[in-house]
Amino acid sequence: MSNITNLTQPSRGFAHYARLAARLLWIAIRLAAVLVIIRQGSTFFYQGF
Amino acid sequence: MLVDLASPKFWLLVTAATLVLTPLTHARCRRIAFAVVNLVFLWMMLHVELLGLLAALIVLYGILQVMGRSRAWRWAAAVVLIVSSALFVAHKLPAVARQIGVAHLSPLLVAIGYSYVFLRLIDMSRAVWEKRHPPPDPLSLLNYLLPFHMLAAGPIQAFDDFIAQPAVPPALNFEQSLTLIERIVQGLFKKYVLAFAVDAIFLFHGRAGGWYRLVEMNMTYVWLYLDFSAYSDIAVGVGGLMGVATPENFNRPYLARNITDFWERWHISLSLWIRRNLFFPIQLSLARRTQGKYSLTCASVAIFISFLLCGAWHGLTPPFFWWGVANGAGLVICNIYRQRLKKKLGAKGVNKYLANQPIRWLAMALTFEFVAFTIMLIASKWGGTS
Numbered sequence: 001m002s003n004i005t006n007l008t009q010p011s012r013g014f015a016h017y018a019r020l021a022a023r024l025l026w027i028a029i030r031l032a033a034v035l036v037i038i039r040q041g042s043t044f045f046y047q048g049f
Numbered sequence: 050m051l052v053d054l055a056s057p058k059f060w061l062l063v064t065a066a067t068l069v070l071t072p073l074t075h076a077r078c079r080r081i082a083f084a085v086v087n088l089v090f091l092w093m094m095l096h097v098e099l100l101g102l103l104a105a106l107i108v109l110y111g112i113l114q115v116m117g118r119s120r121a122w123r124w125a126a127a128v129v130l131i132v133s134s135a136l137f138v139a140h141k142l143p144a145v146a147r148q149i150g151v152a153h154l155s156p157l158l159v160a161i162g163y164s165y166v167f168l169r170l171i172d173m174s175r176a177v178w179e180k181r182h183p184p185p186d187p188l189s190l191l192n193y194l195l196p197f198h199m200l201a202a203g204p205i206q207a208f209d210d211f212i213a214q215p216a217v218p219p220a221l222n223f224e225q226s227l228t229l230i231e232r233i234v235q236g237l238f239k240k241y242v243l244a245f246a247v248d249a250i251f252l253f254h255g256r257a258g259g260w261y262r263l264v265e266m267n268m269t270y271v272w273l274y275l276d277f278s279a280y281s282d283i284a285v286g287v288g289g290l291m292g293v294a295t296p297e298n299f300n301r302p303y304l305a306r307n308i309t310d311f312w313e314r315w316h317i318s319l320s321l322w323i324r325r326n327l328f329f330p331i332q333l334s335l336a337r338r339t340q341g342k343y344s345l346t347c348a349s350v351a352i353f354i355s356f357l358l359c360g361a362w363h364g365l366t367p368p369f370f371w372w373g374v375a376n377g378a379g380l381v382i383c384n385i386y387r388q389r390l391k392k393k394l395g396a397k398g399v400n401k402y403l404a405n406q407p408i409r410w411l412a413m414a415l416t417f418e419f420v421a422f423t424i425m426l427i428a429s430k431w432g433g434t435s
Binding site for chain 1: 055227230231234235237238241242245
C-alpha cells in the first residue's frame, strides 16, 4: 500500500487497534465469567466416553 | 479421573507446550518435545500407573512391527483387535471388567479416554496391515494414540492425517495466535458459562413431567452441543497454538436439513471414522457378494450396521442400542428418500426443491427435533452436578 493511501486513511490504524482492544476485552469478559463459575465449584459434568 | 479443563495445571502445561514447541524447527525435536508433553500430562493423571501404560505401548509397538513387516500380520492384527476390543468392553461394562480380572485398569482407561484411543488404534492398525503406512516409531505411536489435548473428548484424528501433517508447521503470526486463543476462550465460555446456564435454567433431569419434557428434550440437545463442541474448540485451539494438526469436529449442526447432513456437521471426526472403517468396508463386501446388484439395499444395510456399532461405541446398554437403531433408521430412510426424489424430480427438480426456503426451514426444524429425540434416548448417560 502506498504512502498516499496511508495518509488519506489516517483512522485505519485507530480502527485496527480499537477492534483489537474490543477482541481482547471480550476475551477478558468471557474468561472472567468462566472463572466465576469455576470458583463456585459447580459445573455440570460430561462423563466422557 | 477425566481431563480437568478447570485445572490450572492443565493450562500451565498448554502454555509450556506452546512455548517449547513454537520455536522448534527441527522435526525430530518437535516430535520428542510433544511426546514429553504428552508424558508429563499422563504422569499428572496417572502417576505410577503410567509405567504400566508405557509397557503396554512397548508391547503394542512390537505387535505393530510384526503387523507391518511380517507374513504373520493377520495374527498380529487379530491380537490387537481382540485385546483392544476386550478392553473396550471392560471399559464400558465394569461387571465384565471384574469378571475378566481387569477391574484395576478401569481408572486408567477412563483417564486416557479409552473409547477414543480404541478408535485411533483401529485406524492406525488398519493403515499398517493394509500397508498404507509403515508401523509407527515409538514417538509417533505415543503422539498419535495419546495426544493430551484430544484425550477428553476427541476429535478422532485419522492416522492418514496424522502422517500427512507437516513435520514443522508454518510459524503463526499475531492474528492467527489471537484467533486460536479466542477459540479456546470460546470453548471455555461455552462449557462453563453457556452450558452451565442452560443446565441450571432449563434441565431438570427427568424430574419435570408433562409438556415440559418436550422443552427439556430440545434444551438437552442445545446443552450437549454447547458442552461437547466446547471440548473440540479447546482441542482445536490448543492444537493450533502448539502446531499439532487437530481436526474440526463441528460445523453448525443446527443448520442440518436432514440426518445425513447432521452427521456431516456433528462429531465430524467420528462420522469420518465410521465411514472409513465401517460403512465403506461393509458396503464394499456386500456389493461384492451381490455382484453390484441391489446397491441401495447394500448401502442401507451398511448404514444400519455402522450406526448400530456407533451406538455400541457410545455405550453397551439398551438406550445406546435404540439410539443406534434410531440414527441408522433415520439415515436409511433419508438415503432412500433422496434416491426417490432424484428419480421423481430429476437433477433440476432436486436443485429447485433444495433451494426452496420454506422446505429448508421445515427440514431443519424436523431434523432438530429428530436429533433432540435421539439424544433424549441416551440423556441419562449424563447427569448431575459436581
